[in-house]
Amino acid sequence: xxxxxxxxxxxxxxxxxxxxxxxxxxxxxxxxxxxxxxxxxxxxxxxxxxxxxxxxxxxxxxxxxxxxxxxxxxxxxxxxxxxxxxxxxxxxxxxxxxxxxxxxxxxxxxxxxxxxxxxxxxxxxxxxxxxxxxxxxxxxxxxxxxxxxxxxxxxxxxxxxxxxxxxxxxxxxxxxxxxxxxxxxxxxxxxxxxxxxxxxxxxxxxxxxxxxxxxxxxxxxxxxxxxxxxxxxxxxxxxxxxxxxxxxxxxxxxxxxxxxxxxxxxxxxxxxxxxxxxxxxxxxxxxxxxxxxxxxxxxxxxxxxxxxxxxxxxxxxxxxxxxxxxxxxxxxxxxxxxxxxxxxxxxxxxxxxxxxxxxxxxxxxxxxxxxxxxxxxxxxxxxxxxxxxxxxxxxxxxxxxxxxxxxxxxxxxx
Amino acid sequence: xxxxxxxxxxxxxxxxxxxxxxxxxxxxxxxxxxxxxxxxxxxxxxxxxxxxxxxxxxxxxxxxxxxxxxxxxxxxxxxxxxxxxxxxxxxxxxxxxxxxxxxxxxxxxxxxxxxxxxxxxxxxxxxxxxxxxxxxxxxxxxxxxxxxxxxxxxxxxxxxxxxxxxxxxxxxxxxxxxxxxxxxxxxxxxxxxxxxxxxxxxxxxxxxxxxxxxxxxxxxxxxxxxxxxxxxxxxxxxxxxxxxxxxxxxxxxxxxxxxxxxxxxxxxxxxxxxxxxxxxxxxxxxxxxxxxxxxxxxxxxxxxxxxxxxxxxxxxxxxxxxxxxxxxxxxxxxxxxxxxxxxxxxxxxxxxxxxxxxxxxxxxxxxxxxxxxxxxxxxxxx
Numbered sequence: 001x002x003x004x005x006x007x008x009x010x011x012x013x014x015x016x017x018x019x020x021x022x023x024x025x026x027x028x029x030x031x032x033x034x035x036x037x038x039x040x041x042x043x044x045x046x047x048x049x050x051x052x053x054x055x056x057x058x059x060x061x062x063x064x065x066x067x068x069x070x071x072x073x074x075x076x077x078x079x080x081x082x083x084x085x086x087x088x089x090x091x092x093x094x095x096x097x098x099x100x101x102x103x104x105x106x107x108x109x110x111x112x113x114x115x116x117x118x119x120x121x122x123x124x125x126x127x128x129x130x131x132x133x134x135x136x137x138x139x140x141x142x143x144x145x146x147x148x149x150x151x152x153x154x155x156x157x158x159x160x161x162x163x164x165x166x167x168x169x170x171x172x173x174x175x176x177x178x179x180x181x182x183x184x185x186x187x188x189x190x191x192x193x194x195x196x197x198x199x200x201x202x203x204x205x206x207x208x209x210x211x212x213x214x215x216x217x218x219x220x221x222x223x224x225x226x227x228x229x230x231x232x233x234x235x236x237x238x239x240x241x242x243x244x245x246x247x248x249x250x251x252x253x254x255x256x257x258x259x260x261x262x263x264x265x266x267x268x269x270x271x272x273x274x275x276x277x278x279x280x281x282x283x284x285x286x287x288x289x290x291x292x293x294x295x296x297x298x299x300x301x302x303x304x305x306x307x308x309x310x311x312x313x314x315x316x317x318x319x320x321x322x323x324x325x326x327x328x329x330x331x332x333x334x335x336x337x338x339x340x341x342x343x344x345x346x347x348x349x350x351x352x353x354x355x356x357x358x359x360x361x362x363x364x365x366x367x368x369x370x371x372x373x374x375x376x377x378x379x380x381x382x383x384x385x386x387x388x389x390x391x392x393x394x395x396x397x398x399x400x401x402x403x404x405x406x407x408x409x410x411x412x413x414x
Numbered sequence: 415x416x417x418x419x420x421x422x423x424x425x426x427x428x429x430x431x432x433x434x435x436x437x438x439x440x441x442x443x444x445x446x447x448x449x450x451x452x453x454x455x456x457x458x459x460x461x462x463x464x465x466x467x468x469x470x471x472x473x474x475x476x477x478x479x480x481x482x483x484x485x486x487x488x489x490x491x492x493x494x495x496x497x498x499x500x501x502x503x504x505x506x507x508x509x510x511x512x513x514x515x516x517x518x519x520x521x522x523x524x525x526x527x528x529x530x531x532x533x534x535x536x537x538x539x540x541x542x543x544x545x546x547x548x549x550x551x552x553x554x555x556x557x558x559x560x561x562x563x564x565x566x567x568x569x570x571x572x573x574x575x576x577x578x579x580x581x582x583x584x585x586x587x588x589x590x591x592x593x594x595x596x597x598x599x600x601x602x603x604x605x606x607x608x609x610x611x612x613x614x615x616x617x618x619x620x621x622x623x624x625x626x627x628x629x630x631x632x633x634x635x636x637x638x639x640x641x642x643x644x645x646x647x648x649x650x651x652x653x654x655x656x657x658x659x660x661x662x663x664x665x666x667x668x669x670x671x672x673x674x675x676x677x678x679x680x681x682x683x684x685x686x687x688x689x690x691x692x693x694x695x696x697x698x699x700x701x702x703x704x705x706x707x708x709x710x711x712x713x714x715x716x717x718x719x720x721x722x723x724x725x726x727x728x729x730x731x732x733x734x735x736x737x738x739x740x741x742x743x744x745x746x747x748x749x750x751x752x753x754x755x756x757x758x759x760x761x762x763x764x765x766x767x768x769x770x771x772x773x774x775x776x777x778x779x780x781x782x783x784x785x786x787x788x789x790x791x792x793x794x795x796x
Binding site for chain 2: 063193194195198201202205206220221222223226227228246247250260262263264265266303304305333334336337338339340341343345356365
């Protein structure tokens with residue numbers, strides 16, 4: 001059951017006017033200070049500092065075991081933190097029980113009462129003891145939610161007869177009829193098929209914006225995080241690694257671990273050394289002009305779309321022709337054609353590198369290209385961070401395609 | 415004569431469910447064919463009939479010139495790959511790869527030779543004595559693929575083999591399968607509901623729905639020229655923009671002018687410079703020129719649906735369609751802009767570099783060379 005019973009707030013939120021709304025939107029509605037929580041042998045949360053503004057969709061992104069669900073349950077009041085405080089609208093709610101916090105939770109496994117009609121499922125939270133809502137108000141809210149979620153025509157159908165997507169819409173409906181102060185969503189789209197996820201992603205963003213209610217949305221899916229979030233919190237092993245807008249985190253990740261969490265295909269990570277004013281790979285291939293100061297060894301992060309085969313504007317043939325002596329050639333190993341773009345897995349400078357190119361003509365395994373890295377979009381990480389954090393990343397089950405020693409036998413796949 | 419042919423293949427279960435309703439398909443040797451469709455479309459049943467795990471209730475299956483329709487699974491030279499399960503932690507790489515052969519009762523010497531062969535091909539020889547925990551993530555994946563393909567049948571049949579892996583692993587595994595299949599040239603039939611997986615792996619995609627084949631074609635054909643509205647929606651992320659409206663052959667300027675008069679003055683159609691004499695398409699209060707030529711089949715149709723991929727909707731100051739940004743979906747290397755237009759909602763692909771404010775108004779141009787047209791009634795491509 002995804003909803004908590006609450007007492008009704010005495011007054012409806014009035015319209016504070018445009019200027020007031022803007023000011024309200026910028027204020028933090030939710031703030032966590034130094035929140036830690038131990039679950040058995042696991043330190044699930046470690047000193048979490050987090051704010052969600054009053055009109056914001058905050059996505060918490062992390063792999064399984066990062067502490068996402070514990071964080072959400074702590075906000076909801078289902079877990080009590082060992083240390084730290086939770087504030088809502090400026091008031092310390094750390095000691096308040098879930099009902100008094102007036103938040104709505106939607107889980108991955110939406111559990112509706114199967115033998116009840118959709119309408120009865122939606123009414124259920126409104127008929128909770130102590131709410132005392134007039135019948136007319138209950139009907140008005142059900143109709144409003146049904147209209148928004150496009151479930152009006154199912155209202156009198158048994159819940160068991162709905163499809164997965166329809167059920168999740170009803171579960172969301174059950175959360176919004178209550179008009180909570182905060183939505184908490186725990187991977188609500190994960191169990192739906194790809195096409196439906198794609199549609200509901202946009203619907204949820206637009207719904208939340210219409211309601212003007214803040215939302216904390218937990219997911220392990222980087223595409224969901226990038227496309228839905230106003231801001232993303234990247235969580236790993238109970239710690240926040242970075243907080244920022246999707247663009248900030250994608251373009252300027254704080255560490256290789258964060259960089260690997262966002263983007264598909266994953267960012268290319270290449271160990272480089274400064275040599276004669278250039279960043280060079282281990283085999284001496286110069287990749288990029290180097291700044292004169294700072295450590296001589298770095299980890300170079302390059303997004304697959306920030307590498308262009310020279311001459312590509314004229315087509316793949318020209319790109320091949322441009323593979324001159326000046327820049328060492330990359331050999332195409334695998335070509336993945338994915339709609340608007342094509343992903344090339346290349347062997348380049350002793351590493352495996354993904355390059356994403358706009359779809360123009362056709363590439364084939366064995367083609368030779370001369371790649372150029374867009375310097376403005378290259379990211380240099382400290383080498384220490386690479387070793388320490390890279391290890392923690394692979395222990396959480398993530399593959400590191402670009403840094404694995406040899407994905408294919410040399411020359412084996414042409 | 416193709417290597418593997420399905421002729422009028424059918425499967426009706428005893429409860430009357432018609433899982434597969436007459437499928438014709440010819441597969442050439444060495445091809446990687448992906449059966450793509452939503453759950454319940456009949457793709458897995460089709461695969462299981464080729465494997466012999468289900469018996470067809472109608473039609474024929476021919477493999478390498480032999481009719482195998484009624485043969486037991488063990489009598490067909492096919493290798494079924496279900497999922498790339500985790501490796502057995504207590505077995506070495508050599509024992510892991512040889513496991514399916516041992517289970518099948520293959521002689522010890524033969525197992526050794528075959529494991530050596532696949533290991534050499536996949537550059538795993540130096541790892542044969544190690545245990546899985548001593549391998550990198552990438553090498554573990556290679557071993558699991560080696561184990562899946564240590565048998566060398568005439569056809570590999572793969573049923574959503576990447577289903578349980580996370581996104582990064584799926585991508586790496588996909589590349590590995592493609593590279594290995596290109597090297598080994600074993601005919602492969604691969605079942606998935608994931609259109610991106612299908613696009614990236616297939617020589618040809620077979621799109622299925624409701625027990626029938628909707629389209630067979632290369633990834634580019636299926637993506638660029640979907641055979642019907644179902645394929646247009648299902649393939650691509652997002653699916654094709656689809657705008658219901660009316661098709662006007664527009665044989666000359668006079669006729670175009672005559673048409674213009676029937677619009678109520680409150681909703682003047684949006685004009686493109688110079689596009690008046692050619693064919694055009696109207697939807698709600700919007701109008702798009704369609705370029706010089708329409709296919710023969712489109713010249714008599716009135717009600718139709720126009721389809722256009724999001725990357726062929728362009729921002730152009732002289733564009734015919736005004737659009738207001740409703741939502742931006744940032745994807746990292748690109749953005750999908752959801753726009754409200756006089757023709758309805760449209761999604762446009764933009765580069766991810768600059769953020770678009772909600773409420774911003776753009777002028778849009780639909781690339782007329784990239785437009786798909788569908789009959790409104792039959793839903794078939796025109």
